[in-house]
């Protein structure tokens with residue numbers, strides 16, 4: 465049977481820490497992250513099909529604005545603001561849980577405001593951010609470092625990305641996004657029904673994400689890999705350093721088949737804005753420190769600098785001990 469990305473049903477986002485349901489979900493979440501660096505989240509009671517259509521219809525329209533308008537959306541943070549390439553266009557909003565920020569974003573496109581788009585953005589970002597916080601809390605607790613969760617979240621912000629891929633026949637390639645790991649802490653993706661996202665397993669097999677309107681995919685980024693430096697368990701034996709990591713950042717890519725409708729993907733990316741260090745509880749004789757403190761913004765900046773050379777910057781190279 466073909467390998468599948470594990471599915472965790474978190475429809476009840478109001479799960480209370482300490483309950484039986486919480487512990488059971490926590491176990492499934494962490495097991496999936498250890499084995500795959502990702503899992504599919506079912507949120508069937510939160511995203512009915514009509515809402516899914518509204519969300520993608522609304523965000524898709526942003527790309528129909530003239531390029532000069534889209535170019536007005538700029539950001540200081542690497543990989544944020546408006547970006548276009550022959551393969552895709554992307555709008556990424558920094559600090560998207562702030563309603564002032566989403567208002568400024570909407571005003572670029574509709575100078576007199578657009579209540580519907582703002583509301584849609586705010587409620588959707590809020591839902592994804594709640595999901596991110598819940599999963600992050602489960603992960604911290606599971607590895608005995610729950611006491612770091614509050615300070616971690618205090619220095620965390622969420623970015624919201626809207627991606628539109630050009631059809632392969634126009635780009636002459638079906639490669640939408642090359643193999644990579646995300647250079648932040650965690651990623652949650654939600655997309656329209658056009659398939660394309662694939663993740664790499666520890667056996668170097670590519671498996672695809674089969675989206676439904678109510679499914680999201682949660683991916684561990686490089687920051688999460690760092691925190692769990694020292695816990696035992698060989699998950700992905702790509703290098704000596706990584707083999708000692710409990711959770712490994714998920715390697716993924718986007719491949720598009722020809723003659724399909726346009727693919728849109730929405731992403732929530734969490735960034736820890738302080739320097740990330742391995743908690744001392746996770747370092748001992750058996751699990752020596754593998755990473756020097758990491759600032760995710762510096763890491764993203766350096767990755768951006770290397771793009772013209774087509775180099776993927778590994779954690780080991782950037783901050784390995």
Ligand SMILES: O=C(O)CCC(=O)C(=O)O
Pocket residue numbers: 625627641646653655661716718729731
């Ligand atoms: O389009 C997708 O679903 C993946 C997007 C992605 O991997 C990214 O923005 O880092």
Ligand SMILES: [Fe+2]
Pocket residue numbers: 644645646651716
């Ligand atoms: Fe990614």
